[in-house]
Amino acid sequence: MAADQTIQKVLSKLSANYGKRQGWTEEVFSVWRDGLQHMPDRLLFDASKRWLAEQSRAPTVANIRSIAKSLKPEIGTLTPQGCRRCDQTGWVEVAHHLSRPNGGESRVNTYTAACDCAAGYRLGIGSAMPWEAFVGRLKADPYTLQLFHSTPEQPHLTKWQRLTPEQLERLSMSRIAPSSTGSWHKVKPSV
Numbered sequence: 614m615a616a617d618q619t620i621q622k623v624l625s626k627l628s629a630n631y632g633k634r635q636g637w638t639e640e641v642f643s644v645w646r647d648g649l650q651h652m653p654d655r656l657l658f659d660a661s662k663r664w665l666a667e668q669s670r671a672p673t674v675a676n677i678r679s680i681a682k683s684l685k686p687e688i689g690t691l692t693p694q695g696c697r698r699c700d701q702t703g704w705v706e707v708a709h710h711l712s713r714p715n716g717g718e719s720r721v722n723t724y725t726a727a728c729d730c731a732a733g734y735r736l737g738i739g740s741a742m743p744w745e746a747f748v749g750r751l752k753a754d755p756y757t758l759q760l761f762h763s764t765p766e767q768p769h770l771t772k773w774q775r776l777t778p779e780q781l782e783r784l785s786m787s788r789i790a791p792s793s794t795g796s797w798h799k800v801k802p803s804v
């Protein structure tokens with residue numbers, strides 16, 4: 614996968630750095646190309662950079678491959694890690710049960726807010742409110758009856774948490790999901 618030009622560039626750099634004789638680059642080129650078939654350019658650059666920083670002799674292609682192997686996990690962590698609360702997604706589910714000002718059937722709103730882990734932080738920037746602040750705001754609502762949110766022990770809310778008792782009853786009678794609970798609403802940051 615590494616492009617010929619990339620391999621060429623890396624080899625000239627190594628050659629210059631380790632004072633290789635004239636013609637070395639051309640000599641080893643085909644062996645390197647065969648050995649680097651499955652290596653992305655970026656990884657080849659990073660691996661040779663690491664070698665240059667740490668070693669006093671020129672590497673073989675096998676040296677570069679083994680360094681690349683050890684670097685791979687670092688590349689993997691560029692994707693932010695989620696946690697158990699958000700089930701690695703960065704989103705926390707929130708169900709807000711509230712009574713109506715004029716009495717009558719209670720209702721429930723479901724939301725997804727940003728988790729407080731790295732994945733949630735990354736996803737949440739500018740697009741979602743942190744879940745704790747959001748839950749705090751809902752708690753302050755005088756019509757709040759009950760609040761449920763994802764926890765590390767239970768990242769996904771059950772239908773008993775997402776639906777009102779009346780909705781559950783209708784659901785059990787009709788086996789059709791009430792239309793008002795069909796989707797999650799992303800929580801926008803408050804201005």
Ligand SMILES: [Zn+2]
Pocket residue numbers: 695696697698699700701702703704728729730731732733
């Ligand atoms: Zn999380």
